[in-house]
Amino acid sequence: MYALCERYTGNRSLSFVAGFNLFYAQALIAPSEITAASFIIQYWNDKINVAVWISIFWVSIVALNLLAVGVFGEVEFWIGSIKLITATGLIILGVVLFFGGGPDQHGVLGFHYWKHPGAFVEHLVPGNTGKFLACWTSVIKAGFAFVLTPELITCAAAEAEHPRHNLPKATKRFIYRLIFFYFFGPLVIGIIVASNDDRLMSAIAAGSSGAAASPFVIVLTQLVTP
Template identity: 40%
Template sequence: MIALGGSIGTGLLVGSGKALYMGGPAALLIAWGVVGTMVFCVVHALGELCVAFPVNGAFSTYATRFVDSSWGFAVGWNYAIMWLFVFPLELVAAAMCLQFWNTTINPVSWVAIFYVAIVLINLFGVKGYGEAEFYLTIFKIIALVGFIILGVILVCGGGPKHEFIGNKNWKVGAFANGFKGVATTFITASYSLAGTEMVGLAAAEVDNPRKVLPKAIRQVFWRVFLFYYLTLTFIGLLVPYNHPDLLGGSGNNASPFVIAIKDAGIKALPSIFNACILFAVVSVGNSSVFGCSRTIQSLGAQGLAPSWFAYIDRKGRPLVALGISAIFGALCFLTAYKDQGTVFNWLLSVAGLATVFAWFNIALCHFRFRRAMRTQKRSLDELVFTSVTGIWGSLYSMAFLILVLIAQFWVALFPLHSNGKPSAESFFQNYLGAFVILICYIGHKLYTRNWRIYLSSADIDLESGRRIVDVEVLQAEMTEEKEANRLKPVYIRLWNYWC
């Protein structure tokens, strides 16, 4: 369930409205479709690494092992910083969800309630996090499947107004701002899929990664196709890119999902969907504490942070790392400050590109892992799970993410509707994350006096952290499982592979 719904949050449910306004309905399908192919490749590469090396920390640990310790330091801290700031931001977003119904209660009260609840959930360890995500994800999945069914009905004219919509809103404008609008939408699509890699952080705490992780990794196809592509198809059909609520709305009132339901004339459903957005926001806040704590603990264990950051109690909880996340989460109480929007925009800008660098790092580590396997004359038959797209998928992902960074640079420096004039504020709010990771990387190089850019393929450690070491036994088990699967009906085999 973490793999299926871990990344569904405000990026899709609210942020897609800004993407529709900037790019138009065609840009939504192009951006999420192409970014979805990249995420598919990255998650399969991550699955191959996690099944082979189910180690704590995943991304930063792999970066240190397969690339270089300075790169591991930069990627790990950039990823941890992102979740440190996402936690308070999601708490504020949760309070905004409740403002949809009640504006008389001080939002700080709601923030405090959600803050305590999420910290307590994570104090129950990985089981508490997993159980909470399981139920929160069920709500998200039911909401999105319900919206897809409603979308079919409304587009075909079955709503209260009995108006056939068809492709009417595409005729208003399929592309809102040309190529620049599409480029801006690519960036929003990348952010909305952030959290897809969270399944890798749980690898070290899974009893049997060989059995569980491949099944979870394969779910990414359905997540991208069903919960992103189909919902955004109906958003583009139901809401015109120039809808006044997209232009001037704020908070959940600017959600294209809520706008589509309101325009259909359905009375109670906007409030119900707002509740689903609330569940999604709390889910992302819960994931942020889990992701941040595991990354910080891993950095401490690798010697890339103070050693006491690595402390784990007898129940397997990284208490020091959880405490650090809770301390930063207290930034949510800045919601009482009159200029809290400006403060949080700058806080988020520090790690605004963290997801892009995390995905690039996963693809790079997979590429370096395969090179090391080849150099050290190791067979891929040793691997329980291999990426469907192989090494070429990782190369494609790295090339695509470099293009996203270039597009982000262009759009950040010359934002839409700036008449071609550069904007320093827009640039630093959208591109500061690149400077953060660069400073971390160079700073670690200067501190350690380690001028090596990357490890040679022959020196990469392919043994530490492997749970399965007897290759012959492994291959015998896999052969037996394949034979048993071959005897099953075709529909069962297809179900087992994709689901």
């Protein structure tokens, strides 16, 4: 990253900052993912201390990285497949609810929540400025997910089969996956959950980052609760 940025801009100071920023972001990815996964499990089983789940995931990740690249790649493939299938299923669920296909759902939901209470909420200051700040704050926080950008695909060139053929194909497909998950995912969330939902707001107020704060968990709980 340092060399590429310096080659592109000719600025060594900027390239150093960009390289250090990438290192810092990637250093946070594994701990944040481990913590998120542990809190999600704790939501379904709160009898075991979350530190136990964090330790299990941490040891598992270290062990996988010590195995042969073929084993690591196979595990990564199946874990990634589960993630993609789950995300796709949740988006399909949102489409079904959009057209009124949920249990005991009367009529088409449509963009009802975009009208009442509205698609944007105020943040820090009232009025349209507050709505803009809320949107901008969400963009800043979501930007962390873009650390895994397409250039990291090329890092697997030395370990991939037929890299001249497979890597360009995988990189070109990245934009389509990005559009699908990062556009339709937030769109579905905005459709199926009201911005002022009590469960969502209470989770945010409590600083919850586990499954209880997930809009999908909120809507699924609402569907199965009589």
